[in-house]
Amino acid sequence: DTAVSQTPKYLVTQMGNDKSIKCEQNLGHDTMYWYKQDSKKFLKIMFSYNNKELIINETVPNRFSPKSPDKAHLNLHINSLELGDSAVYFCASSQVELAGVAETQYFGPGTRLLVL
């Protein structure tokens, strides 16, 4: 069974469009994340949600809006897509740390977005 899944796997769209990427985790984790990996393969966090509350927003343009209907889902909606948004977007999840328990992030397979 897939632990963290993302849809779609590939997304090719015209500049200016609005699109959404979906993420679901079946691990029972409390925290989910969105990362962006650019063409240079540098991975940078965009958002983090803990129990449906946004706890990190790393100066991402407000065209990007994460939405978490429940703690198993964290979707990413992007308005007015720009050429520079082309990248691979990864969703991840982790359990909120309990004392003495290691916390590992589990990543989805990624969504490859290409803006034309």
Place this chain on the structure above:
Amino acid sequence: KQEVTQIPAALSVPEGENLVLNCSFTDSAIYNLQWFRQDPGKGLTSLLLIQSSQREQTSGRLNASLDKSSGRSTLYIAASQPGDSATYLCAVRRKGSTNAGKSTFGDGTTLTVKP
């Protein structure tokens, strides 16, 4: 601001060699450090996680060490195999008020193991 650097950026070795990948970070106030593997066109797979109170973690042919005081971690791969070819990323999780603090990733080391 935490900065994470991985050296070398790329590494090519013949099959069977032992090798070491390096990760350095500027802020020693970390919660944990995690090593990931990324295959071309794929997502990230967690390899090893070291908590700040630990000095090393081992899994099969992999051994990761952590020296917080010097801001360094190494990933040791024994008896490398062509299947080990991938990009290896280290990620440092900041110590803060929430356990779900952000991770800062290095740029990765791209490893090629030649048969």
